Amino acid sequence: MRDSLAQVKLNEEERYRLLVDAITDYAIYMLDPSGRISSWNPGAQRFKGYRTEEILGHHFSRFYTEEDRAVELPARALRVAQTEGRFENEGWRVRKDGSRFWAHVIIDPIWSPSGDLLGFAKVTRDLTERKRAEIELKKSEQQFQMLVQGVSDYAIFMLDPDGYVSNWNLGAQRIKGYRAEEIVGSHFSRFYTEEDRAAGVPERGLETARREGRFEKEGIRQRKDGSHFWAHVVIDAIRDETGSLIGFAKVTRDITEKVEAQKALNQAREDLFQAQKMEAIGQLTGGIAHDFNNLLMAVLGSLEILKKRMPEDPSLVPLLDNAMQGAERGVALVQRMLTYSRKQNLNMTAVGVPQVIADMMELIPRSIGASISFETNFEEALPPVVTDPVQLETAILNLIVNARDAMPDGGSISVRADAVPGLAGLSPDAAFVRISVSDTGEGMDTETLQHATTPFFTTKGVGKGTGLGLSMVQGLAEQSGGRLLIESTKGKGTTVSLVLPAADADADETPANESLPGTRTCIEHDHARRPLTVLAVDDDALVLMNTTLMLEDLGHTVIEAFNGQAALETLGTAGTVDLVITDHSMPRMTGAELAERINAQWPHLPIILATGYAELPSGNGDQWPKLSKPFSQEQLAEAVALAMHRCPEQKTAAAR
Incomplete structure (x- = not known):
């Protein structure tokens, strides 16, 4: 019976040994109480490179790195296993050929029935591939972190599911002005303008990203110092393996320069289009002027001769006068078109602005009516301007009539003149005089203001204006070397300023009411x-x-x-x-x-x-x-x- 039990026990030990020897993915071996190797399985040979006869009797510390042996890690491992019943750790271990591998180690103490320490069971698993993957992942994460932090042209940061900032890169600091310690934990809505926050724009952005996975938009954002910039914003939802939302990745780019450049390009295109349109109208005007003038010449000349030769007939004379008046209005229209297109010859001379207005004072009250008050205000020692006196008088009268038409229920018109330095686009060293006509009328909206000087554009209704008044004034200003400026707000009136070059101090003034050479009758x-x-x-x-x-x-x-x-x-x-x-x-x-x-x-x-x-x-x-x-x-x-x-x-x- 005893022999039978001994045989069974021997068979169990043999089976156990065979089991241990069959395992090649784990190094399983025994240590004596001092840490010397007393058994060795094929898995240990495969991991560590030692054959059984080479390693039995040697201390297991030879598998540790010099750094670990220097800090007595092998002895501490045995001590922990003995005192605590188990030691488990991961670290670098050394093979026979000196190469290293990452090992997961478990050391269990082996006790006799009487409680004496017989040794230790040591199980080692090679986790080098996993460790390498972890190292590569960490390296990749570090590189990505360095990449993100190194980007200065983009604000790249994370938001938690509620929209609070959880990290912050240097680009975000540069663009938005906040340091990481100032902004992490704050809600990202602080980057939006007050109007956008009131309208719920930040929340809609997160909701869109949450629902569709991505939100992209351009808009105005706000820096720490309160200044605004144009931003291109992308918000991407971040989800874990289960699909649960864990936060948002937010990328913001400052595109202020791009937007401003695009605006400048659009404005340049608009200016070019306007210039081409104006040039085309000018060319057309100059081209058809000859034919129109010939036609009007035939009409006016024939009517003038007919009037001289026709007998006085009260029923016919008004008709003839009406025809002549209509033809003369046609002449005036052509002249306005020519002035606008800057193809009208001007008699450039020094003209005193106060004298021009003084000579018009008899005409102005009759032109504006009793319901409109009129006042003038001229700067003292105002220099004369260089322009055509007759055209200047016509231009000012046009502006006054326009102001009158803007106040059907009455109001006030003021004409001011003052000296100003060179404006943008004009000679910076030259002196100019600004003649401003202001009214308290209905004003113009933005769209009307943009088209105010466009030829034939009028808001006066059919039959109440040619739409060439402001165009003519602009033509006179530019042909004289100046500029026309218009300031207007809907419901708050309009100010039109005619900026003209100032004459030299010793220039002789030409009275505005003096006829030009060639227009006065020089002989009887x-x-x-x-x-x-x-x-x-x-x-x-x-x-x-x-x-x-x-x-x-x-x-x-x-x-x-x-x-x-x-x-x-x-x-x-x-x-x-x-x-x-x-x-x-x-x-x-x-x-x-x-x-x-x-x-x-x-x-x-x-x-x-x-x-x-x-x-x-x-x-x-x-x-x-x-x-x-x-x-x-x-x-x-x-x-x-x-x-x-x-x-x-x-x-x-x-x-x-």
Whole structure:
């Protein structure tokens, strides 16, 4: 029986040994009470590299690193196992070949039935791959942390599920102004403006990210110092393996410069479009001016001759006067268009602004009515401005009439003038005078203000304005080297300022009510009574007929020619010709070219250039007296007198 029990016990020990020897994923071996190895399984051989005969009897401390042996870790491990019943740890261990591996170690004490320490059971598992993965993960996390912290162009930080900041990178500090210790634990809504917080914008952003996984938007955000910046914001929801929300990743980029650059680009495009549009209108205006002026010349000239020859009939004269008035309004419209497009010649001179207003005081009260008060305020020692006095008077009157129309129920208009330094876009070293017309009317909204100077834009209703008033004033300002400024708020009135260059201190002022050279009658009405033989040249039959009728009505003999070549042939065969009046714009040979050829053959023959354009092209045409179409019979007579040297001091003055 005893032998049988012994055999069973031996068989169990054999099975246990076979089990231990079969395990290769764990190093399982025995230590004696002093720590020397007393058994060794194949798993231990595989992990540590020692064969059984090489390692039995050696102290297990040889598996520890020098650093661990220096701090007596092996002895402490045995002591803990003996006193506490178990020692468990992870650390670096050393193989036979000197390489290291990461081991999970368990040491259990082995006691005899009588309580004596027989030794220790030691189980070691190789966790090197796991450790390497952990090291790589930690390294990756550290690198990512370094990357995030190194980014200074983006604010990158985390929010908890409720929107409170949980970490903070240097980019966030640079962009938003908060240090990490100042902001971690605060709600991210503090970066939003007060208006956005009141409207619930931060909460909607988190809700969108929570629901859709991502929220992206651009908007105004607020720095620590209260300043605002344009931000591009992305909020991504972060979830764990189970899908539970653990927070949000928030990335903010300061795009203020980009937004401002885009605004500047859009403004430049708008300015370019506006400039191209204005240039196109200007080109169109200059191009059609000649044809319009020719048509108006034919209408006005015929009406003027008809009025002189028609018998006094009370039923017909008003109709004729009405037709002439309509034609004259057409002339004024064309002149406004030319002034706007800066193709109207200006008589630039020094003009005293107070004198301009003083000369208009008789007209202004009748223009604005009794329900509107009017006042002026001029800076003392105000320098004169350099511009066309007649156009300036017209511009100021336009602004006053516009102010009146903005106050149908009455109000007040004030005209002020003061000296100002050079404005942006104007010469910084030059002096300017600002003439401001202010009203207490209904004002303009932003959209209306943007289109206020656009030609033909008007808010006055059909038949109550051409929409060229402010355009004309702007044209005068820019052609004079100045600028037009408009300040207006809906319901709070409007101030329109005409900024013009100031004249030199010693410049002679031209009274505003003095007619320009060429517009005053320099001789008595009998100045052209001496009959002349006049060669009239024009390719437009209607204009030529009117010019002929006017000249013949003045007592002159007229020879007609429809082009430059015919005019030269006529001069060669017609005998004595006292004066040539030629249109400038003719096919094949312009009036200026015809004048040059006439001057070469008949140098003493007076010549007048008539033109429906606002200005003559560059060349030699400027040396001849100019007669602008449409012209009246009186202006024609004056031009003839000037050309015949009746007013030597105005020999080259232009008749208007």
